Amino acid sequence: MASVRKLFLRWRRWRGPCLALALAGPAAGAPAAPAAFELDVESIATGPCRMEGPGAADQGGGSQSITASFLARRPLGGAGWYAGGGFQAEDYFFADNPAWPRRLQDYAAALALEYYRDGESVASLTAQPGFYFGTHAALSAWDVPFTLVSGVPVASDFAGVIGVSNGRFYHHALPIAGFVWTLGPRVRLEAVYPEPALVLTLDRATTLRLGGELTGEGFLVDAPAGRTVVEYSSYRVGLEWRRDWRPGVRLALGAGFEVERTFDYFRRQGRLQGTGNGYVKFSAEFSGN
Numbered sequence: 001m002a003s004v005r006k007l008f009l010r011w012r013r014w015r016g017p018c019l020a021l022a023l024a025g026p027a028a029g030a031p032a033a034p035a036a037f038e039l040d041v042e043s044i045a046t047g048p049c050r051m052e053g054p055g056a057a058d059q060g061g062g063s064q065s066i067t068a069s070f071l072a073r074r075p076l077g078g079a080g081w082y083a084g085g086g087f088q089a090e091d092y093f094f095a096d097n098p099a100w101p102r103r104l105q106d107y108a109a110a111l112a113l114e115y116y117r118d119g120e121s122v123a124s125l126t127a128q129p130g131f132y133f134g135t136h137a138a139l140s141a142w143d144v145p146f147t148l149v150s151g152v153p154v155a156s157d158f159a160g161v162i163g164v165s166n167g168r169f170y171h172h173a174l175p176i177a178g179f180v181w182t183l184g185p186r187v188r189l190e191a192v193y194p195e196p197a198l199v200l201t202l203d204r205a206t207t208l209r210l211g212g213e214l215t216g217e218g219f220l221v222d223a224p225a226g227r228t229v230v231e232y233s234s235y236r237v238g239l240e241w242r243r244d245w246r247p248g249v250r251l252a253l254g255a256g257f258e259v260e261r262t263f264d265y266f267r268r269q270g271r272l273q274g275t276g277n278g279y280v281k282f283s284a285e286f287s288g289n
Helices: 011-024
Strands: 037-052 060-075 081-094 103-117 120-127 130-133 146-155 158-166 174-184 187-193 197-203 206-223 226-246 249-265 270-275 278-288
Touching: 037 249, 060 103, 103 206, 146 174, 206 249, 226 278
Parallel strands: 130 206
Antiparallel strands: 037 060, 037 270, 037 278, 060 081, 081 103, 103 120, 103 130, 120 146, 146 158, 158 174, 174 187, 187 197, 197 206, 206 226, 226 249, 249 270, 249 278
């Protein structure tokens, strides 16, 4: 499965709309223009994970991931509506073991239809048509994962969130639901499944986020019995520090614990599952007009 720091990036693409409604509320003013382009790069290293399941033999290993994405926007006819296009690339590397893939990767276009209010996305439909595979790419590895999500304004400091994310190689659709509550100028509670968090604003340029993060996708991979689908997911809980170093440049460092790592071969031999180890993360975001 895939975890969104930006609306066009994996599961994290749902987080922006709910935060915007919590901040803007139902009485927000005229729409403000979002960034014309966004570029995100992220790297995560995770310690060894003991896996259990068919063929796992209670063995495990560390993992690394590198992801990059780019999205450019342009306004549509209606005020606040924007269309976006770009790309995403994700690479996951795992310790060598015949029970699971050594590498999972995807290369896809990024398409988005978004509605903005006060410079923040409050509703969006995103899709990533591309190839999702293990070692060898093929036409049969084509998929179009999508996410549809919207905020539901309730009060000036409280908003609901509802949506869904799904794809051809996903075992089940992922529901997105919860609420965002702004408790004060420096504290925000994001009680949204699957990535709840408490966000603290230290100053105008620095924030701390304590909460969960879901990452992964569905892939078509080579297995001893032939090609099959595996849905990989990793759920982590940790603390992330973010700082705007200058206009259009944001850097982040994070660390915590991998609560669960899963390889779900739902069309064949079953599910490999285990509890991981500590992780560290670095990300950089660049945006401009």
